Amino acid sequence: MTNLLRVELYKLKRNKSFWVIIAMTTGLSTLLHYLVVIDWWTMSGTVFNEAGLSELNALSPFTTLLFFNLIVSSLAGFFISVEFSSSGVIKNQVISGNKRSHIFLAKFLVFSLGAIIVTILIPVIIGILLVILFGHGDIINTSNLLYLGRAYFLFILPFLGYTGLITVLAMITEDSGKTIIFSILFSIIMFAIEKFPKPLLIETVFEHSIFYQFSEVFKHTMTNGEIIKSLLIGAISLMIIILCGIFMMNRKEIK
Amino acid sequence: MSEFILRTNNLTKKYKNDFALENVNVSIKKGEIYGLIGQNGAGKSTMLRLVTGLSFPTDGSIELFGNDHPSELTEVQKRMGAIIENPALFPNMTAYENLEVHRLQKGIPGRSCIQNTLELVGLLDTGKKKAKNFSLGMKQRLGLGIALLSDPEFLILDEPTNGLDPMGIVEMRELIKRLNHEKGLTVLISSHILSELHQLATSFGIIHKGKILEELTLKELDEKCKMHVRVKVDQSAIGATVLEDTLSTTDFEVMPDGTIKLYKYLNDVRSVSQALTNNGLVIEHLSQNGDSLESYFSKLVGGVDID
Numbered sequence: 001m002t003n004l005l006r007v008e009l010y011k012l013k014r015n016k017s018f019w020v021i022i023a024m025t026t027g028l029s030t031l032l033h034y035l036v037v038i039d040w041w042t043m044s045g046t047v048f049n050e051a052g053l054s055e056l057n058a059l060s061p062f063t064t065l066l067f068f069n070l071i072v073s074s075l076a077g078f079f080i081s082v083e084f085s086s087s088g089v090i091k092n093q094v095i096s097g098n099k100r101s102h103i104f105l106a107k108f109l110v111f112s113l114g115a116i117i118v119t120i121l122i123p124v125i126i127g128i129l130l131v132i133l134f135g136h137g138d139i140i141n142t143s144n145l146l147y148l149g150r151a152y153f154l155f156i157l158p159f160l161g162y163t164g165l166i167t168v169l170a171m172i173t174e175d176s177g178k179t180i181i182f183s184i185l186f187s188i189i190m191f192a193i194e195k196f197p198k199p200l201l202i203e204t205v206f207e208h209s210i211f212y213q214f215s216e217v218f219k220h221t222m223t224n225g226e227i228i229k230s231l232l233i234g235a236i237s238l239m240i241i242i243l244c245g246i247f248m249m250n251r252k253e254i255k
Numbered sequence: 256m257s258e259f260i261l262r263t264n265n266l267t268k269k270y271k272n273d274f275a276l277e278n279v280n281v282s283i284k285k286g287e288i289y290g291l292i293g294q295n296g297a298g299k300s301t302m303l304r305l306v307t308g309l310s311f312p313t314d315g316s317i318e319l320f321g322n323d324h325p326s327e328l329t330e331v332q333k334r335m336g337a338i339i340e341n342p343a344l345f346p347n348m349t350a351y352e353n354l355e356v357h358r359l360q361k362g363i364p365g366r367s368c369i370q371n372t373l374e375l376v377g378l379l380d381t382g383k384k385k386a387k388n389f390s391l392g393m394k395q396r397l398g399l400g401i402a403l404l405s406d407p408e409f410l411i412l413d414e415p416t417n418g419l420d421p422m423g424i425v426e427m428r429e430l431i432k433r434l435n436h437e438k439g440l441t442v443l444i445s446s447h448i449l450s451e452l453h454q455l456a457t458s459f460g461i462i463h464k465g466k467i468l469e470e471l472t473l474k475e476l477d478e479k480c481k482m483h484v485r486v487k488v489d490q491s492a493i494g495a496t497v498l499e500d501t502l503s504t505t506d507f508e509v510m511p512d513g514t515i516k517l518y519k520y521l522n523d524v525r526s527v528s529q530a531l532t533n534n535g536l537v538i539e540h541l542s543q544n545g546d547s548l549e550s551y552f553s554k555l556v557g558g559v560d561i562d
């Protein structure tokens with residue numbers, strides 16, 4: 001497993017698409033934060049407004065499934081799917097005598113690490129740096145840091161669940177384009193379920209899914225019960241998705 | 256320890272209603288170079304994919320290094336190297352980086368094995384050239400390098416000479432022979448180019464429409480393909496004496512059914528017939544036989560006879 005993790009990290013570091021996504025996220029994040037900080041772009045009704053962190057409003061898109069899916073699925077497409085294509089190097093990993101479950105886990109973990117870097121770390125770090133640079137450093141106080149820490153800590157679990165889903169999708173489609181398209185369709189469906197009226201059963205299922213947690217964890221105040229519920233939903237979903245991924249990988253015919 | 260590196264027992268692979276492989280039994284001994292001969296679509300790659308764990312059998316079992324339990328198979332695969340169909344390479348990486356990925360994957364300590372392998376497959380001077388810019392032959396050689404990096408005991412090569420120029424083919428053949436002689440490397444190699452396999456393999460399996468039609472050694476194959484005059488007379492014992500005394504040759508065999516296979520007088524069948532009839536023997540059958548490798552294969556799979 002350690003060998004596989006080292007290989008995946010080696011590949012991620014040399015993946016051109018990963019660096020292109022990093023450059024694009026950095027540029028886009030800088031631009032959005034800059035526009036928000038200089039008050040050129042005013043956003044209302046965001047979770048960060050409610051928390052008194054309107055200067056960090058540009059983080060909102062990066063916590064919205066419809067938007068961050070574009071980043072995550074692109075990375076999955078060019079980091080995972082390509083390896084399963086006809087000339088795919090996945091063959092070498094299987095032939096090398098590695099357990100398929102380990103191959104899946106290593107890919108999932110390193111892909112998730114890359115996704116966290118481009119979707120969470122870069123926007124947050126750039127946001128904080130720009131806020132300080134433009135003279136709003138006073139908002140980076142203990143209370144707000146605790147809020148951001150709690151929110152992002154709780155955000156990571158459902159986020160990992162989602163990267164797990166995308167890992168499975170990338171493995172099934174074996175094509176970067178299909179991975180991106182299907183994930184966009186999927187995120188649109190989730191968006192529609194969230195925004196439009198729905199039967200009670202679907203509403204209940206949705207409210208107990210990781211998709212609901214993406215916005216729920218950014219509430220300014222959360223009760224202990226809500227925090228535990230969020231942790232449980234994230235952890236259980238993650239476990240189920242990983243087990244499904246391993247199950248599918250173990251039965252997959254490698255082309 | 257089993258003398259067999261690979262044994263398959265009624266190995267079957269079915270896609271919906273079509274059998275890609277049907278009850279295939281193959282045995283490969285340690286130190287052999289086993290050539291799997293078959294037309295395109297005969298089931299060669301399917302068999303190799305099953306052996307390497309890329310695909311799963313519908314029925315039957317595989318025994319590798321004496322182990323046949325699925326979890327053990329994964330473990331013993333570490334002792335194998337393989338190229339299945341195309342060499343699997345990272346196009347945006349150099350030859351060195353591709354080998355480094357594989358080194359990390361297999362947990363091989365030190366990087367000296369990379370230089371040694373690059374030298375072995377003749378890619379030491381590729382420098383920073385990316386694999387995507389390699390010729391087909393260079394890609395094949397890099398694929399072979401990846402398969403050989405961990406110093407495997409069993410090498411599986413699926414059509415390894417595809418895309419190689421004549422010199423490349425000779426080099427690859429010599430390399431495989433050398434590794435077989437020097438390190439006792441067992442090789443399973445598939446090809447539809449019979450002459451190529453004939454120069455390399457020590458044993459053969461002929462596969463057609465998912466079934467193994469015949470398994471034979473190089474000696475047996477050569478024997479079957481050797482040109483001869485096939486004679487059937489009413490008294491084979493006397494016939495043999497006539498050949499020895501009248502035609503002064505012992506280069507013949509009397510088969511269990513009484514047929515005599517004469518390896519001389521190929522261009523003088525008339526003398527043979529004359530000698531036999533002059534000694535009062537009745538010739539029931541007289542013909543010139545023997546196949547080229549292609550013709551033998553073609554006959555076996557029920558195709559057109561190639562002269």
